[in-house]
Amino acid sequence: SKSEANSLRQLINDSESFSSNLHMPHFSVESGPAASQVLVMGPDDFIVVVVSSLNCPFGSGIITPSGVLLNSQMLDFSWQNKTMNLSTPRPQNLIQPRKRPLSFLLPTIVRPSEGMCGTYLCLGATNGDKALSSIVQV
Template structure:
């Protein structure tokens, strides 16, 4: 929440920290495997933005050109205004700005000044369209829709495949957990889609999280991922593409 439109806010130091292995090692020191802490322990200073209303598409063509597109109208029907000329629903993107408040609750941090409204300014977004390269060759395209949980959803699919070695379908199908720092609650998947797919974080994992001091709550919504992996191992030229469209929203991959 220290990020903001770089035309209005100097984010040089923030971005440098995000890309710094040294900074990552310092963050690692705040993580204990046997217990969890309150938001202040992890550096939470500002209130979070509850953005929503997103969609994502991942694309790779026959020449290995890759596109990851996340877009939003920022609500089910955006600003609830339809352009009579184009038929396009106008977005509600102003909702992604932090709003100054005269009075803030003692239990809630203040809004982030870097994201305050200004003319011609772009609001902060949790969109995380991602293209993965190795040795300058395409390895994967991944992205997620799901509002404020987008970063967590994208990270979990990425780690499932590249850190845990799960196949692309299993990486997407694995049940997910979400934590926004504020409120200090772990949201976990335990729901069934309209087409009958059930996603549930195992009871053993939920129990372990509670033993560490986490407060758990069933997630009323979920992130939806579109994941394409290119396997170059042992193949000449262009490798095999495997595409997975998350069944959480009834999606399916398409190839041409």
């Protein structure tokens, strides 16, 4: 609301820095999969998403002769009544021949429902089971 925005504006002082305790809400920093996303929208309305994941820090720990560090995406598969990472086993990710594991990386592009003109939004989340709910909250 405008009144809430005005009250928040009164808290802004461009010439002074405040303790981080003043800023709410407090969020804990969680360690998790080593992943990142870059989403870029250019002036020509092209949108490019680059997703990079080793899954775990240092990936699988295997480096190819050319120096490429391989990811550990195989850990995203579920085994019956067991999983290799901290997530809940999911039937959609049961290991099968010729199957790729579903990923928790979630690059998201939102565009107008009709036509190409309007406001676009590009965002991403990589926080495992919480990725979808964090995108929805934005």
